[in-house]
Amino acid sequence: MSGKVDTGIPGLDDLVDGGFPEGRVILVIGGPGTGKTILCSQFLYKGMYEKNEPGVFVSFDESKSQFYSEMKQFGWDFERAEREQKFAFIDATRISQVAKLKEAIYKDEAPSLRERDLSIDRLIEGLQAKISGIGAKRVVVDTLAALFYRFPDEVERRTAVVELIQSLADLEVTCVLTTELRHLGLEREALEEEFLVHGVIMLQTLFSGSTTTRAIQVEKMRGAKVNPSLVPYAINKNGVEIFPNLPLFGE
Ligand SMILES: Nc1ncnc2c1ncn2[C@@H]1O[C@H](COP(=O)(O)OP(=O)(O)O)[C@@H](O)[C@H]1O
Numbered sequence: 001m002s003g004k005v006d007t008g009i010p011g012l013d014d015l016v017d018g019g020f021p022e023g024r025v026i027l028v029i030g031g032p033g034t035g036k037t038i039l040c041s042q043f044l045y046k047g048m049y050e051k052n053e054p055g056v057f058v059s060f061d062e063s064k065s066q067f068y069s070e071m072k073q074f075g076w077d078f079e080r081a082e083r084e085q086k087f088a089f090i091d092a093t094r095i096s097q098v099a100k101l102k103e104a105i106y107k108d109e110a111p112s113l114r115e116r117d118l119s120i121d122r123l124i125e126g127l128q129a130k131i132s133g134i135g136a137k138r139v140v141v142d143t144l145a146a147l148f149y150r151f152p153d154e155v156e157r158r159t160a161v162v163e164l165i166q167s168l169a170d171l172e173v174t175c176v177l178t179t180e181l182r183h184l185g186l187e188r189e190a191l192e193e194e195f196l197v198h199g200v201i202m203l204q205t206l207f208s209g210s211t212t213t214r215a216i217q218v219e220k221m222r223g224a225k226v227n228p229s230l231v232p233y234a235i236n237k238n239g240v241e242i243f244p245n246l247p248l249f250g251e
């Protein structure tokens with residue numbers, strides 16, 4: 001697999017040399033409210049209805065009903081897509097590091113006890129089943145930041161993240177992952193996740209006097225000739241739109 005996948009985000013294909021690299025893992029980094037969930041949902045929705053590429057959304061953050069109602073404001077009917085077998089939602093909000101332990105302890109207990117939590121292994125198994133079930137070509141995982149709270153132990157959390165990213169890279173689908181940056185600023189530290197993925201895109205809110213502007217930057221895309229500039233983007237009723245040829249602050 002070496003083709004390009006249309007991102008579905010106006011302006012983004014231009015920044016990433018024609019689209020996301022097919023079958024690879026792309027990480028979208030941004031603070032809360034920068035539009036990570038909207039951007040990756042748009043990537044799935046446009047894929048389903050414009051490219052006939054089914055998609056799966058794995059959520060560490062929101063329930064299915066929350067997700068469906070938020071996306072309806074952009075005219076994206078994921079509920080219908082699910083009925084049409086173009087889409088599957090995996091609620092992974094119960095994932096935790098104790099899941100494996102519990103599985104061992106409660107092996108003979110009622111299923112309700114075992115199903116309360118989900119391990120990364122089980123999640124990947126479930127994801128593989130959904131991918132082959134609907135023939136998915138695109139997968140979104142939103143957001144690794146939630147694992148920070150689910151796995152309070154640093155080593156456990158890093159193990160989970162590495163395991164997850166490596167498993168996603170093996171799935172032969174184009175995958176967009178999101179995470180948050182904990183230290184902002186120009187001198188930010190790279191996240192470990194960034195070294196494990198093929199591409200990194202950064203979403204930010206910039207301030208200049210009393211003006212704020214949303215800015216996007218492609219920080220890395222292996223094997224592609226990217227536009228590395230910081231360029232403005234907007235969120236409106238159609239979702240995320242990027243303006244590669246506009247200046248950041250008006251003039
Ligand atoms: N219809 C809309 N028009 C303009 N902005 C919107 C609209 N809906 C949501 N937003 C903006 O989108 C942002 C939330 O996007 P979201 O993808 O949930 O962010 P994240 O996942 O990064 O936390 C908020 O800043 C909100 O103001």
Ligand SMILES: [Mg+2]
Nearest residue numbers: 036037061143
């Ligand atoms: Mg979000």
